[in-house]
Amino acid sequence: QKEVEQNSGPLSVPEGAIASLNCTYSDRGSQSFFWYRQYSGKSPELIMFIYSNGDKEDGRFTAQLNKASQYVSLLIRDSQPSDSATYLCAVGWAGGTSYGKLTFGQGTILTVHP
């Protein structure tokens, strides 16, 4: 069983639409949740993180966390062609033997077409 699963994609949305990216995780002890954006040939870039249940907004990005359902999502409002990239969901823990380890999903490829 994969520890972190993302909607398989690829996801294609028109410019100006809302893109919705989803992620589920298997370990209920997970404490921190991250979204990274990775352009082709580049390294992952941290765009959002969330630790508590609910919504967290930053500009056009909203991260949503539901620990009871073990679900985290990323909404991108007013999608732009420059948002076209692979989005990686990552899950972390704190302390013990889990220091410094993020577990990543396989990523969802998002294409925003004009």
Next chain:
Amino acid sequence: KAGVTQTPRYLIKTRGQQVTLSCSPISGHRSVSWYQQTPGQGLQFLFEYFSETQRNKGNFPGRFSGRQFSNSRSEMNVSTLELGDSALYLCASSARGGNEQFFGPGTRLTVL
């Protein structure tokens, strides 16, 4: 603030050789994590160092090793290279480890 830097950016080696990759974290960050990224397996955690101590290790063979220096710079070494070691090797730094990690540009290793 300068970001995470990694050297070299590209490397070509042959099977059986060894390789050393270097990572300099963001100033003030004491935790460095290393990851391997391949098309088939995605991003996989190798190990993490904090204050010169390895605190966590992923499920990789002993050919993969690392260390951290007193200035928080880190190196990883892969001995007896195999074709399957061809990958993008990424390091990420964070202030405390586990929380917000910022990636360097990566080292693209090709094993022939």
